[in-house]
Amino acid sequence: MSTMTGTGQLVRLILRRDRYLLALWILPLCLIPISYVPPFADLYPTAAARLQYADNAGFTVLYGRLSGTSLGEFITWRLGFVPVMVGLISLLTVIRHTRVEEETGRRELLGATMVGRHAGLAAALAATFGANLALAALLALGMPSQGLPPTGSLALGLQFAAAGWMFAAVGAVAAQLTGSAGSAREIAASVLGVAWLLRAAGDTSGQAGGGLARLSWMSPIGWVQRIRPYGDERWWLLAVAAGLTAVLAAAAVALSARRDLGAGLLAARPGPAAAASPLRSPLALAWRLHWALAAGWTAGFAVVGVVLGGVAASVGDIVQGNQDLEELFARLGGRSGLVDAYLASIMGMLGLIAAAYAIQATLRLRSEESGGRAEPVLATAVGRLRWAASHLVMAVLGPAAALLAAGLTCGLAYGLDTGDVGHQLPRVLAGAIVQLPPVWVLAAVAVALFGLRPRLAPAAWGALAVCLLLGLVGAAIRLDQWLLDLSPFTHVPKSPGGAVAAAPLVVLATVAVVLTIAGLVGLRRRDLPATP
Amino acid sequence: MTEAIRTEGLVKTFGPTLALDGLDLSVRTGEVHGFLGPNGAGKTTTLRVLLGLLRADAGRAELLGGDPWKEAVALHRRLAYVPGDVTLWPNLSGGEVIDLLGRLRGGLSKQRRDALLERFDLDPRKKARSYSKGNRQKVALVAALASDVELLLLDEPTSGLDPLMEAAFRDWIDQEERARGRTVLLSSHILAEVEALCERVSIIRAGRIVESGSLVELRHLTRTFIRAELAAPPTGLAALAGVHNLQLQDSRVRFDVDADALDAALRQLWAAGVRSLVCQPPTLEELFLRHYRTDQPADAAPGGNRAAGSR
Numbered sequence: 001m002s003t004m005t006g007t008g009q010l011v012r013l014i015l016r017r018d019r020y021l022l023a024l025w026i027l028p029l030c031l032i033p034i035s036y037v038p039p040f041a042d043l044y045p046t047a048a049a050r051l052q053y054a055d056n057a058g059f060t061v062l063y064g065r066l067s068g069t070s071l072g073e074f075i076t077w078r079l080g081f082v083p084v085m086v087g088l089i090s091l092l093t094v095i096r097h098t099r100v101e102e103e104t105g106r107r108e109l110l111g112a113t114m115v116g117r118h119a120g121l122a123a124a125l126a127a128t129f130g131a132n133l134a135l136a137a138l139l140a141l142g143m144p145s146q147g148l149p150p151t152g153s154l155a156l157g158l159q160f161a162a163a164g165w166m167f168a169a170v171g172a173v174a175a176q177l178t179g180s181a182g183s184a185r186e187i188a189a190s191v192l193g194v195a196w197l198l199r200a201a202g203d204t205s206g207q208a209g210g211g212l213a214r215l216s217w218m219s220p221i222g223w224v225q226r227i228r229p230y231g232d233e234r235w236w237l238l239a240v241a242a243g244l245t246a247v248l249a250a251a252a253v254a255l256s257a258r259r260d261l262g263a264g265l266l267a268a269r270p271g272p273a274a275a276a277s278p279l280r281s282p283l284a285l286a287w288r289l290h291w292a293l294a295a296g297w298t299a300g301f302a303v304v305g306v307v308l309g310g311v312a313a314s315v316g317d318i319v320q321g322n323q324d325l326e327e328l329f330a331r332l333g334g335r336s337g338l339v340d341a342y343l344a345s346i347m348g349m350l351g352l353i354a355a356a357y358a359i360q361a362t363l364r365l366r367s368e369e370s371g372g373r374a375e376p377v378l379a380t381a382v383g384r385l386r387w388a389a390s391h392l393v394m395a396v397l398g399p400a401a402a403l404l405a406a407g408l409t410c411g412l413a414y415g416l417d418t419g420d421v422g423h424q425l426p427r428v429l430a431g432a433i434v435q436l437p438p439v440w441v442l443a444a445v446a447v448a449l450f451g452l453r454p455r456l457a458p459a460a461w462g463a464l465a466v467c468l469l470l471g472l473v474g475a476a477i478r479l480d481q482w483l484l485d486l487s488p489f490t491h492v493p494k495s496p497g498g499a500v501a502a503a504p505l506v507v508l509a510t511v512a513v514v515l516t517i518a519g520l521v522g523l524r525r526r527d528l529p530a531t532p
Numbered sequence: 533m534t535e536a537i538r539t540e541g542l543v544k545t546f547g548p549t550l551a552l553d554g555l556d557l558s559v560r561t562g563e564v565h566g567f568l569g570p571n572g573a574g575k576t577t578t579l580r581v582l583l584g585l586l587r588a589d590a591g592r593a594e595l596l597g598g599d600p601w602k603e604a605v606a607l608h609r610r611l612a613y614v615p616g617d618v619t620l621w622p623n624l625s626g627g628e629v630i631d632l633l634g635r636l637r638g639g640l641s642k643q644r645r646d647a648l649l650e651r652f653d654l655d656p657r658k659k660a661r662s663y664s665k666g667n668r669q670k671v672a673l674v675a676a677l678a679s680d681v682e683l684l685l686l687d688e689p690t691s692g693l694d695p696l697m698e699a700a701f702r703d704w705i706d707q708e709e710r711a712r713g714r715t716v717l718l719s720s721h722i723l724a725e726v727e728a729l730c731e732r733v734s735i736i737r738a739g740r741i742v743e744s745g746s747l748v749e750l751r752h753l754t755r756t757f758i759r760a761e762l763a764a765p766p767t768g769l770a771a772l773a774g775v776h777n778l779q780l781q782d783s784r785v786r787f788d789v790d791a792d793a794l795d796a797a798l799r800q801l802w803a804a805g806v807r808s809l810v811c812q813p814p815t816l817e818e819l820f821l822r823h824y825r826t827d828q829p830a831d832a833a834p835g836g837n838r839a840a841g842s843r
Contacts, residue, residue, distance in 0.1 A: 179661055180622055270657040271625025279628060280635040289621060372619040376672065379583050379613035379685075380636035383605040527586045531546045 003257075006115035010123030011130075014097055022131050025089050029082060029160070030138040032473075036075050037146035039477040050074045057315035057338075058345030060207050061200045061308060062472075064216075064225045072143075072152045072230025076159075081472070083163035083224050084196050086135070090128050090164040091171030091188040097124035099175040099184045121256055125172055125249055132164035152230030159224045162241035166220045167192055169248030176255035186296055193300055195219040201307045208314035220244065282382050282390035290361060290394035297357045297402040301350065305406035308346050309413030309428070315342045340497030343410070344431055350406050351435030351489060352468055354399040358443035359460045361395035366450050366457045369529050384523055392447065392516070399439050407432025427496035434495050437508035438488035442467065444515035451522030454530035534561045535594075536683055536715040537582060542591035544577055544739075551577045553739035554591065559717050559732075564705060566730030567719040568816075570824060574739040575719040576616055579687050582717075583613060596683060609638045612676035616687035616719070618668040620660035626667070627656030630675040639680040644708075648674040651700045665692040677704065684709070684716045690725060698725070705729050723816045733816070737823050747816070754814030754822070755788040758797070763805025772796055783807075 015022070044050045047069035054066040054077060063080025067073050098121055101107040107120055136157030143153035167188070174188035175181075198219035206213030216222035220241065227237045278284050315338060365388060368374045377387055411428030415421030446460035453459075467487040474484045484490045488511070491504040537559035544552040552574050559565040569575050580586040582595050584604035593600050598607050620629050634640025649656060652670045660668065669692045676684055690698045706729060709716055720726050726733055727747065734744040743750055755776065762783045769785065770778055774793025779786045783804075789797045791814075801809070 269659075271628060271659050273625070273627040273656040275628040275631030275635075279632050282636070285621075285632060288624065372615065372617055373621060375580075375585065375615050376613070376618075376633060377636065378585060378604075379608060379611075379615075380633060381605050381609040381638055382636050525587075529585070 003116040003118040004122055006110075006113070006119040007122045007126065010110070010115065010119055011127050014123055014127040018093070018127070022134075026131060026135045026138065029086065029135055030142055032469075033075065033079055033082070033139060033156070034142045034146055036078065036473075036477075037071070037143070037148065040075055040078065041071055043478065044074065056345070057204060057207070057312075057342040058349070060204050061346060062349060064199065064222075065203050065207055067226075067228045068231040070230055072148045072156075073228070075148075076152075076156055076229045079156075080225060083160055083221055084192065086132065086160045086164040087167030087170075087192050087195075087221070088189065090132060090168040091174070091192065092185065093128045093131070094124045094168045094171035095175050095181055095184050095188065097127070098172065099178075099181040103179075103181050118253055118256060121172060121175075121252060125168060125252075128168040129165055132161040132168070135164070136161040149230060151233065155227055155229035155233045155235070158238055159227045159229055162227070162238055163221060163224045165245040166224075166241055166248070169245045169252065172252035173248050173255065176252055176259065186293075190296070190300070192221075195221045197304060197307055198222065199225065201311060204308075204311040205314065208311070210311070210314055212311075282377065282387050283393060285377070286390035286394050289364065290391070290398060293357075293361065294394065294398040294401060297354075297398065298405045301354070301402040301406035302409045304350065305409030305411075306413045309343075309410035310417060312339055312343060312410075312414045313417045315339050337497060339414075341494075343414070343428055343496055344494045344498065346410070347407070347428075347431040347435055347495070348471065348489060348492065350403060350432065351439055351492065352464070352471060354403050354435065355439045355442040355464055355467070357402060358395055358399040358439050359446045359464055361398050362392065362443045362446040362450070363457055363460065364395075365391045365447075366454060369454070372529070374528065378528065384528070385520060388447075388520060388523055392443075395443050396440060399443070400436055403432045403435055403439070404429070430500065431495040434492050434500060434505060435489075437505045437512065438467075438492055440512040441488040441508055441515070444512040444519070447519035448515040448522070449519070451519030451526070454526070535559065536561045537565075537593075537595055537717060539578070539582075539593045540591055542578070542581060542593060543589045544574075544581060544586060545589055551739055552581070552588070552591075555736070555739060556741055556744075557734055558744070559715060561715055562713045563731045564710065564716040564718060564729050566726035566733040567717055567736065568721065568723070568726055568733055568820065569719075569736035570721050573736045575736060576687055577739075578736070579613070579685055579717075579719060582685065583608070610681050611683040611685060612637060612679040612681045613685045614669070614672045614676045614687060614689050616691065618665075618672040618692075620663070620668055620671060622659065622661035624660055625657055626654060626660060626663065626671045629660060629671050630656065630678070633672075633675040634679050637679050637681060640675075640678050641680060645674060645678040648677055648704070651704060652697060666694060666697065669693060670697065673701065677708075682714055684714060686716065687719045688721065689718070690720070690722065702728055723820060727816050735820065735823060742823050743819065750816065750819055751814045752791045754819045755790055756794055756814055757786075757788050757812040758801075759786040759810040760784070760801050761807040761809075762801060763807060766800050766804040769797065769800050772800065 044053055050069050051066070054074070063077055066077045098107075101110075101120065110120065136154075139157035139160065140150065140154040143156060144150045170191050171184070171188045174184040174191070177187060178184050196219070198215045199222040202213050202216030202219070202222060205211065206216065216226075223237050223240055227234055279288065365374075368377075368391070374387065378384060407429040408425070410432070411425035412421060414428060415424035418424065442460065442464055445463045446457060449457045449460055467489055470479070470484055470487040471489055473479075474487075474490075488508050491508060493500045493504065535558055537557060539555055539557045542552045542555040542557075543550075555574065555578060557567075557578065567575055567578070577586065581588050581593055582600050584600040584602075584607070587601055596607055596610055600607060620626075624632070630645060631640065634645070648654075652674060654667060654670045654674060658667075660671070663671065669689065673686075673689055676686070690701050693701060702725065705716065705718075718726065718730060730747070732744070732746050733750055734741050736742070743753065762785060765780065765783055766785060769775055769787070770780075772793055774790035775797055776788045776790075777786075785801075787797075
């Protein structure tokens, strides 16, 4: 029996289990690019309009650099964050079907049947690769329906798929390293984060003519963006991506062959035989469960802050020498206005990312409940509210620590660069702090769902997705204001640079408090664990 | 005589499923009470209602003299619970979990903790991630048994233990807990365990208590199996109410007999002249199987649906 026996069966099992989930991410990621075409063609009909729109350092961080002014290239550029999303989904999918299966013991059940040693890993990779190819095929067929060239459409689809393939393989390697799915996710997502950061720093520096442009070439995300769909398609980059995928997949197989079922390569150390005396309250338990996550996010945000703050000064250089743009930005507040706009847009983006952390930390309540770990605690002299509050403290303060760290390092890096720390640090820090109320609103949405409709709690991610779409797309395709107002992030004052009004922040904080109370009232009244 | 637990007509539905259907349970203070039923009969749901985790749709529940829903936190200080399916925080060591749960309950005896760790042969330094199901269960058991509480709610506590550890658990309950006079509600589907440990037993079927009482009383409800060799064929045995499954072969006879017909049946044998006699006492298993073997309603069996404890 070969080590791959049963792979086909397992692929079918994965497709059966994930049929809705696959549709849920493949279809939107296919429909969004297609729906972009008409409004962007309408709103930015000329090369000049497109150049002007893309000349924004915040956009460079998010999407990369515009490679050409054709409609296809313009749309591809605007979709520059999609490869990161595809990469994230792919690595999560692979870890879910490998390490999670092992952790829950389902892998063992299958491992005792006619299934080869590597079949589980091979099936997870094959299914994820297939899903990525399906996305590519749908785009290659769909984009031409909007009048875009078929060759470029194929390249666009393959650009997304290549990102998915590489990070699926990253997920496969990470799944072999540790015994827990949580750590595997952290490792793989960190690799993705670093790849994105390298590309963002390299592109920002490159746009300003700085020397760090080659950083982008060290990033898999940078590679796929340089495929340049609808421009001079560089197909050879796909071969590079496929090569990296093959190397990583082979490494995952080799690692998997060298370890036992359920074990990681990084050995688990024994713990203390007795609990330290501070471990005596739900809050102390919550701290034990959350601190690694909080430390990871805070460190990540601090690094992002340094990098993005470090390149901020060069943003002002972009417009130098371009008479029209200089005039335009002079009206916007000149060079400092431009940097402020950049910093404000960075903070807005960090706010959205911090909201993901806040939701993740809040939903820990739900996973404790459905995992059966809430029951032993609630059967002791710990009331429901005290138990929930212990986790919510971490969900409120964790994102705050992360945003503060980003604000501090970003302000310091920019301040040191311009020799004006005393002035810049508080301004940038304020820009980070104003993001907190909307972050808390999204955490509160998760609390409300958890308390009132526990089985729908993951829908909090949907709320974040709506905010993300409204934030990234809304203004560009000129949606109605009332639609934009649905996102709490719409109401955050532009800072630094804008006038900080307290009123919207107070309103947002109030909304967060009300939603939280509603959720906690629901939690007190409902069955726990929730009715299946 | 006081009651540690009393429920009257508890009803709990999960959507269309009726999990508890008017459950009357009574556990006396200081006794080890067996809560017997197969998977899905409603044992865990009952315990969760008693813990105030689930809210009953109808009926009344009283635990240590309080309302388990309204006074959950105060009551939980006085009890310890071992869930049927123990999951732990993967990054905490077993020792940490034991201490944490003990402290959250409000106290843990260091002596008993050490004694239990030794009895159950549990390494407290291992991370919960690397424990097997049995070892996770041991962690929860040590945490509960070492706690300074008056009531223990144990939901199938030995379902993941090997026979050696099962015996260690039985010994502990039999010696330590009985001596300490703590009330124990032991849910189980292992009849031998319940027969060995419990003074009184309640049998649950489809969300209702179908039998309840002391082991002696319950045995009384079941049939004794008799096999005898007689001097002459018996005469009136077939006509006797309460004699079942009678098989006659010359002078050899075998049958089951209800407890209240036992005396009359033995007289018949005696009258025919007894050469040899085998008499098998009723087991809990027989009683249990009689309630569960068939899809017929429980009260089809003699003595069924009668709460012996309330007679």
